[in-house]
Amino acid sequence: MPETLVQIEQRAPHGDWRDAHVEFRKGSICYSAAPKNLSYLGLPNARLWQPTDADWKLPPDWKRILLDGMRERLRKYRSFRLFMDICVRCGACADKCHFYLGSADPKNMPVMRAELMRSIYRRYFTLTGRIFRGLAGARELTEDVVKEWFYYFYQCTECRRCSVFCPYGIDTAEITMMGRELLNLIGCNTNWVLEPAANCFRTGNHLGIQPHGFKDSIDFAAEEASEITGLDIEVPINRKGAEVLFVMPSADYFGTPHYYTLLGYLMLFREIGLDYTVSAYASEGGNFGLFSSHEMMKRLNAKIYDEARRLGVKWILGGECGHMWRVLHQYMDTMNGPAGFLEVPKSPITGTVFANARSAKAVHICEFTADLIHHGKLKLDSRRNDHWIATYHDSCNPARAMGLLEEPRYILKNVCRNFHEMPENTIREQTFCCGSGAGLGTDENLKMRLRGGFPRANAVKYVKEKHGVNLLTCICAIDKATLPTLLEYWVPGVEVAGVHELLGNALVMTGEKQRATDLRGEPFAAPTQAAEPAIEANHA
Amino acid sequence: MAMNAIYALLAVLAITAAGLVGGQVTPARIALTEVIPYAAVTCFLAGFCWRIARWASAPVPFRIPVTCGQQKSLSWIRSAPVDNPSTLPGVLARMAAEILLFRSLFRNQRARIGGGRLILGETGALWLSALAFHWALLLILLRHLRLFLEPVPAFVNSLERLDGFFQLGVPPLYLSDVILIGALAYLIFRRFRDPAVRFISLFTDYFALFLLLGTAVTGILMRYFVRVDVLSVKELALSLAALRPAAAQALAPMFLAHLLLVCTLAAYVPFSKLMHMGGVFLSPTRNLANDSRAFRHANPWNHPVKTHTYAEWEEEFRDKIQAAGIPVEVAEGAGDAGNARTN
Numbered sequence: 001m002p003e004t005l006v007q008i009e010q011r012a013p014h015g016d017w018r019d020a021h022v023e024f025r026k027g028s029i030c031y032s033a034a035p036k037n038l039s040y041l042g043l044p045n046a047r048l049w050q051p052t053d054a055d056w057k058l059p060p061d062w063k064r065i066l067l068d069g070m071r072e073r074l075r076k077y078r079s080f081r082l083f084m085d086i087c088v089r090c091g092a093c094a095d096k097c098h099f100y101l102g103s104a105d106p107k108n109m110p111v112m113r114a115e116l117m118r119s120i121y122r123r124y125f126t127l128t129g130r131i132f133r134g135l136a137g138a139r140e141l142t143e144d145v146v147k148e149w150f151y152y153f154y155q156c157t158e159c160r161r162c163s164v165f166c167p168y169g170i171d172t173a174e175i176t177m178m179g180r181e182l183l184n185l186i187g188c189n190t191n192w193v194l195e196p197a198a199n200c201f202r203t204g205n206h207l208g209i210q211p212h213g214f215k216d217s218i219d220f221a222a223e224e225a226s227e228i229t230g231l232d233i234e235v236p237i238n239r240k241g242a243e244v245l246f247v248m249p250s251a252d253y254f255g256t257p258h259y260y261t262l263l264g265y266l267m268l269f270r271e272i273g274l275d276y277t278v279s280a281y282a283s284e285g286g287n288f289g290l291f292s293s294h295e296m297m298k299r300l301n302a303k304i305y306d307e308a309r310r311l312g313v314k315w316i317l318g319g320e321c322g323h324m325w326r327v328l329h330q331y332m333d334t335m336n337g338p339a340g341f342l343e344v345p346k347s348p349i350t351g352t353v354f355a356n357a358r359s360a361k362a363v364h365i366c367e368f369t370a371d372l373i374h375h376g377k378l379k380l381d382s383r384r385n386d387h388w389i390a391t392y393h394d395s396c397n398p399a400r401a402m403g404l405l406e407e408p409r410y411i412l413k414n415v416c417r418n419f420h421e422m423p424e425n426t427i428r429e430q431t432f433c434c435g436s437g438a439g440l441g442t443d444e445n446l447k448m449r450l451r452g453g454f455p456r457a458n459a460v461k462y463v464k465e466k467h468g469v470n471l472l473t474c475i476c477a478i479d480k481a482t483l484p485t486l487l488e489y490w491v492p493g494v495e496v497a498g499v500h501e502l503l504g505n506a507l508v509m510t511g512e513k514q515r516a517t518d519l520r521g522e523p524f525a526a527p528t529q530a531a532e533p534a535i536e537a538n539h540a
Numbered sequence: 541m542a543m544n545a546i547y548a549l550l551a552v553l554a555i556t557a558a559g560l561v562g563g564q565v566t567p568a569r570i571a572l573t574e575v576i577p578y579a580a581v582t583c584f585l586a587g588f589c590w591r592i593a594r595w596a597s598a599p600v601p602f603r604i605p606v607t608c609g610q611q612k613s614l615s616w617i618r619s620a621p622v623d624n625p626s627t628l629p630g631v632l633a634r635m636a637a638e639i640l641l642f643r644s645l646f647r648n649q650r651a652r653i654g655g656g657r658l659i660l661g662e663t664g665a666l667w668l669s670a671l672a673f674h675w676a677l678l679l680i681l682l683r684h685l686r687l688f689l690e691p692v693p694a695f696v697n698s699l700e701r702l703d704g705f706f707q708l709g710v711p712p713l714y715l716s717d718v719i720l721i722g723a724l725a726y727l728i729f730r731r732f733r734d735p736a737v738r739f740i741s742l743f744t745d746y747f748a749l750f751l752l753l754g755t756a757v758t759g760i761l762m763r764y765f766v767r768v769d770v771l772s773v774k775e776l777a778l779s780l781a782a783l784r785p786a787a788a789q790a791l792a793p794m795f796l797a798h799l800l801l802v803c804t805l806a807a808y809v810p811f812s813k814l815m816h817m818g819g820v821f822l823s824p825t826r827n828l829a830n831d832s833r834a835f836r837h838a839n840p841w842n843h844p845v846k847t848h849t850y851a852e853w854e855e856e857f858r859d860k861i862q863a864a865g866i867p868v869e870v871a872e873g874a875g876d877a878g879n880a881r882t883n
Contacts, residue, residue: 008653008656009653010652010653010654012735012736013735013736013739014735014739017739017740042846074598075598076598076599076601076841077598077599077600077601078595078596078598078599078600078822078824079600079604079824079825080598081594081595081598082595082598082819082822082823082824085591085595085813085815085819086813086815086816086819086820086823087813087816088745088813088816089737089740089741089742089745089813090645090666090670090737091666091734091736091737091740092644092645092648092666094736094737094740095650095651095652095736096651101651101653101658104653106736106739106740109736109739109740111740112739112740115740126811127811128811128812135547135743135744136742136743136744137742137743137744160606163606163825164606164608164644164647165644165645165647165648166644167638167642167644167645167670167820168816168819168820168823168826169606169638169644169820169823169824169825169826170823170825171604171606171825174604174825201848202848202853202856203853203857204853210857210860211857211860211861211864211866212860212861212863212864214864215864215865215866216864237866238866238867239867240867280861280864280866281850281853281854294601294602295843295845298845299845299846299847299848302845302847303847303848303850306847306849306850307850310850310869328833329832329833330602330603330604330832331602333832333833333836333837334601334602334603334832334836334837334838334839334842335839335842337836338836352614354613355834356611356612356613356626356831356833356834357833357834358833358834359833359834359835359836360832360833360834360836362833367613367614370614370617371614374614374616399607400606400607400608401604401605401606401607402607402611402830403607403608403609403610403611403619403620403624403830404611404613405609405610405611406610406617406618407613407614407617410617423660425649425660426660428609429607429608429609429623430647454658455651455658458657458658459658
């Protein structure tokens, strides 16, 4: 926790934004990437440096590299060129950004974040900018601008909330992605993004867990699930010929509270007898390449289809993870498809064909489970979650890059009797980010994370005070890793859980022993018995 | 940043003044009525097309719609076919709602921090004023067709009747004029009043607003206060449209100022943010269906990248994989699995 209290207040912006000088303060920045990670990934300008240094040791021709990089991307991405040109600075986006609301720093207004880039675009790529300079809103590209870019493009979680309100659909995530790509060209990147990327490239997952460690973690979870249920639960690894390849974020088998969600998946798969395998090679669904460059995203994502092909599975099932699903939904098929070697996903239990995933062949676990519940294939005792009064946080990417809004809610309403929504302008497509996405979730950046997460936390506080909510559910690994800290600071007394953790609690498994505790080992609110008629799923 | 607004105002006043006095000198009058209009229209058309072509020539490598409602997934879950379209009709409806009704701006809700709390308050003012401004402008542009077409098309007459429905004053007051001025005044006022918007505003933002305001004011002055000879104006307009410009000797200064402001506006469009009128149609977060898992979106420059293959991975960790009892492709010592990369 930060030594000084984070004060959230509103301050009117003042001064001239064209002044690029930024003060790097501890607690509000991410540290630079270690040279070994850059070298391993083959990225340029590996060196020791920190954002707080006066000299960033940029390559001598950094300016040419940046401008060439911009030119190339303006040619390759319509989004980039268009979003550089058409903003009218109406300001509708300004107060939609959690970082602006939490920091009152005017350059955190989405429009301003984009102007940091646009002013350079105008100066070097437009006629009016070349002639009229400042009058046309153009600025010179200086080292201060590079530092400013670094500061503010690593103070954006690519959550896309501002884009929902923009009359032209200008997406700050696109601009931040371009900004980070450009900074990567001159070696200005953060370790919290590139170390997971390097790990993932080498070992298969962000945490750098090697195959035997992966097996240990999975076996440990399987044993614990077996112990809780009294059933024999085993998890196949790299098994050829399975029907389904299950891919999850590595945090699910290495972090808490993610781990309870993993238990929930394993119990579900055991109960329905799913013919599946996990992979120690494709042992990461998340993709920190998304936070670095399109190229890195593609490099890290490639192993999912490759492994599905090698193992000869029919289709891919993906676990609870936000940015993983942005990649799987909007990029994977384009980057590494077509996946003609797979089959159109079809639930072996209900026969439902997931036509919405017929090309990419990847199904979200919430789509899969909601379908199971809808067809009455699961015996659920929602009273086993009576100790929770839950609300649901829409994770940014599934909400705004996919529209996965109802599936998790449908599951929750079937497994949990106490559910309350947060205010409507803070959920669904208008959901507020956790403040730690896009590779900002590191402890050295905690002050800024607490600021950025404030709007989300405040909406949780509202339902805590109004309905006594004590559990924030979500379907994102970064949420599960960072929201506990956020809530501990702003709304003590509210825990964080995955949707499939609550499913695991409520799931009445065939032949299970009488369970007295939930997956966390906490006692149920009232004794329940598997033998009693369980509350059937809602067939409406 | 206040200087931005002052410079912009001065620039527009200078253009207006040039128009007002330009008619006094013959060469200037000829430039104003016979050269500048063509130059401006050429600049507008060529520039507009050039900008659109520039955008259109850049590919859309990825399907990146911003989804603002429930996706189309399971048959029994109701999807949001407009806010999260999965079909072409859905996309067309979304674009229509965006362009005709400013759908996204309609969501606008001000957020502020007060007493350590996040407070969300309604505000339709930006949406309403923006929508009112754009529709009024369209109506006024259509009314101006009267000057360029003989006989005047029936729909233009109908629009005029509708616009002057209240029959206030002589000549009847056009509702669109009132709305346009009111909306513009609010949009300008907002740029000054809201500290955040003031902070982000550039010279070009004020210049566009003042240019529009100047055009509207000179137009309104001409119609209601400083009467001009409409017949000679129409003669000029028709002759310009017929590419045989013949200006009458006595064109009112107010008209010439109006004309010069309009020409400036037209010529300025391709170089400015006013291109949003064309750009909005091309926005990839709005004009694509959210169907990227159902249909493969092709990227024309899908560059090959260096990946870490399974063979390389197995080569590096083979002993550990085998020790953990995980199946391998190539058993230990059975040969080289490829160009493994280790460090």
